[in-house]
Amino acid sequence: MSNPNKNNLPTLLVTGGAGFIGANFVLQARKGKWGNIINLDKLTYASNLQNLAELKNDSGYTFVQGDISNYELVSYLLEKHQPDAVINFAAETHVDRSILTPLNFIQTNVVGTFQLLEASKTYWQKLNSEKQESFRFLHISTDEVYGSLNPTDTAFREDTPYAPNSPYAASKAGADHLVRSYYHTYNLPTLTTNCSNNYGPLQFPEKLIPLMILNALNDQPLPIYGDGQNIRDWLYVGDHCDAIYLVLKAGKIGESYNIGGLNEQTNLVVVNKICAILDELAPKNNFRYSDLITFIxxxxxxxxxxxxxxxxxxxxxxxxxQENFESGLLKTVQWYLNNSAWVESIFTGTYQNWIKQNYETR
Structure with a gap:
């Protein structure tokens, strides 16, 4: 991408753009002409360059393998590409993994965000006043920083006190606080979004919805924690990406915005709905997918x-x-059924070992 602004689109440095939400955002950004994309991704287990295969010949898209904790690399990319915004998706995100290996979460989510902020601040301070004015640092976070709600509690608002309960949530809370501090201390024009549980195409199957779809199709047990009555608010990833872009364009600097799907469902209801869709789309003789449900x-x-x-x-x-849970879930199940090559590429030994370690010993 020799002249990043040849098409007059802004240049966006997206971190973690080969992961689930990041890849969906990059694809929507290129399709909707939101910007030229520099995608910095470490390519951990949950990243997948296949997610972005359709951009292979796109001159407005550049991929760089690397870590947001690498201050020199981030600084080099900022100087070289002169982006108009940094959008930070890069994170370790799975609660179960954070219980087993919390250090990775502190390293990427806290230290990584800090290094990214430092490099962005240095870059931003050297810009002319017009570019300084329009530059944005947008940090993508989670509702898990707020802790847990009782059935009758009101939903999380932007001013809900933070009360993280897992190493993952605590690491994201730490990152959010750092982002806030760089706005208040250095005037870096930051924005933060806190979203509810995402689902949709390209999601790595350690998360509830893709795990259940793929286990069901392979006649594997559908493991549900506890009594299955844990409630999550489900947000379709395409809706989330639209919201992120809107915040980037029109959000008030220094502010945070909560993004939810307005779809509260218990885990058990979610799994039963997946089974009902599969009974329709991929029926098996004398067999209902819900028979595979197992409580662990x-x-x-x-x-x-x-x-x-x-x-x-x-x-x-x-x-x-734009999506309700029924329409979004149907699209999601259909996507996994239609993309067996993507699914095959995921089922490596590493993934199988993780499933064994996390679910089979409970």
Whole structure:
């Protein structure tokens, strides 16, 4: 990409753009002409360059393998490509993994975000005043920083106190606080979004929905923690990406925006809905997929309920989710059924070992 602005689009440095949400964002950004993309991704187990195969000949897209903790590399990319914004998706995100190996989460989510902020601040301070004014550092976070809700509690708002309960949530909370501090201390024009549970195409099958779809198709047990009554607010990834872009364009600097799907469902209901869709789309003789449901020992520190109040982003920026849970889930199951080559590429020894380590010993 010799002249990044040849098409007059802004240049966006996206970190973690080969992961689930990041890849969906990159694809939507190129399709919607939101910007030229420099994608910095470490390519951990949850990243997959196949997610972005359709951009292989796209001159407005550049991939760089590397770590956000590498200050020199990030600084080099900022100087070389002169981006108009940094969008930080890069993170370790799976609660179960954070219980087994918390250090990776501190390293990427806390130290990595710090190094990214430092490099961005240095770059931003050297820009002319017009570019300084328009530059944005957008940090993608989670509703898990707020802790857990009781069934009758009101949903998380932007001013809900942080109360993280897992090493993952604590590492994201630490990152959020760092981002906030760089706005208040250095005036770096930051924005933060906190989203509820995402689902949709390209999601690595350690998360509930793809894990259940693929286990069901392979006649494997569908492991549900505890009593299956844990509640999550489900957000379709395409809706999430639209919201992120809106915050990038029109969000008020220094602010955070909660993004939710307005779809609170218990885990058991989610799994039963997946089974019902598969009974329709991929029926098996004398067999219902729900017969595979198996209850296993709950995980430590398992938050009971998350729910997001997204009235701020709705009132200030006019966003609301386009998909309801039924339409989004149907699209998602259909995508996994239609993309068997992608699914095959995921089922490596490493992934199988992880499933064994996490679920078979409970």
């Amino acid at each position: 020992k709950d995980r430590p520190g398992h938050d009971r309920r998350y729910a997001i109040d997204c009235s701020k982003i709705n009132q200030e920026l006019g966003w609301k989710p």
